[in-house]
Every structure is written in structure tokens, then in C-alpha cells.
Amino acid sequence: MASARSVMLHVLLLAVALAAAPAVLSDPPPLQDFCVADLKAATAVDGFPCKAPSTVEDDDFFSDAMVAAPRTDTNPFGVNSTRATVSVFPGLNTLGLSITRTDLAVGGLNPPHSHPRGSELVLVLKGEVMVGFTSATNRLFTKVVKENELYVVPRGLQHYQLNVGTGDAVFMAMFDAQSPGLVTPTLALFATEPAMPMEVLTKTFLMGEDDVTAMKSKFAGF
Secondary structure, three states, X not given: OOOHHHHHHHHHHHHHHHHHHHHHHOOOOOOOOOOOEOOOOOXXXXXXXXXXXXXXXXXXXXOOOOOOOXXXXXXXXXEEEEEXXXXXXXXXXXXXXXXXXXXXXXXXXXXXXXXXXXOEEEEEEEOOEEEEEEOOOOOEEEEEEOOOOEXXXXXXXXXXXXXXXXXXXXXXXXXXXXXXXXXXXXXXXXXXXXXXXXXXHHXXXXXXXXXXXXXXXXXXOO
16 A cells, blocks of 8 residues: 555645646746737737736727638638737737637638647537648548537647538637647748758659649749
């Protein structure tokens, strides 16, 4: 039987692990009631510095970014995402959350991408959306999500959303980070500034230079 000292040690270690979990799993907790982002501050920090409390206004905690339905015919993917992150919604600063509205045309695709700083909770508001993500072992998890249903994508994993319904689709994506980040592999490879070395691309995709150049041309201007 374990000694009382051993049991107490295990309890202490568990308590320390639980106490540390919030700092590991999401943005750090705030140290005051609010810290409205000063988007004009010259000093760069990990996030944004706070506005002086005397200058904070009601509208700092309000956003109407999600009201209007954006166009989905401005790109070949049939998708348009409207983001409410700290950079456009200052009241989110230090609160560890943000939200994005994504509209998909019929057959529209939100191409594979990842969010290095946040997990994503998808809530479908309209239509039917296939949501899928791949794990570190290259296993694909996917599900057709219908109106008022939820699907969660773990932090940092590649995922996509595809409209598989007969009409337009709309979903909200909620994040446990004020700025979850966005990495789209196709753009990270074919639309970088400066350009990715041609040798890297030809060896990665087992293609000739002409094929890589043709691929890059498809993503010019993104």
C-alpha cells in the first residue's frame, strides 16, 4: 500500500499540473478586468498594450463584423472569411478568444490550413459542411456537419471545410486565442516573398521546373 507521504506527493504533482494547464492550453489569463488593445501603440509586445482606462469606450467591446454576408465569388474557391480577431476587435485583447464567419458558395472550399495558436470550434449556421482534419500520423478525421451542429479541430492541425449541400453554407469558427494565426500550405509554398527556392519545390513535389512554375502561377496575387 502506498505510504501517506507518497499519496500526498502524487496529489501535489497533480495539483501543479492542473494549475499549469490553462497556461499551456490557451492564451494566458488576463491580470485585470480588461485590456482594450491600443492598435496605434508604437511599442511591439506579444499581443497589444492596453489603452488607458480613461480612453476606453463602449464600442471597444462591440463589433458588427459578422452582420453583412460577404461575397463568395471573388476567388476560385468560393469562400469568404470575415475575422473578428484582436487586430480588428480591440476588446478581445488578453481575453483568449476570437471568432470568424465563413461563407461558402455551392461547392465552395475553405482550403486546407492550420491555426498554430488556437483550437477551432465550428458551428454550422446554414447548409451542410464537410469538416476534416489530419493528425500527425496522417489520419484523416471528417464529418458532414449540419445546421446547429458542432465540430472541433485541435490546435495546429491541417483542416478544411467543404460545402457539400445544395445551397450556400455559413459557419462560425470560434477560437481559444485572440489571434489564432493562419497558415495555408499552398500559399506558404507557392506565394511567398521572397519566392521559395525552385530546387526546394521541385524536390519536394517530384516535379520539373516547368510544372512548379505552372503551379505557382495559379496562386499569384493571393
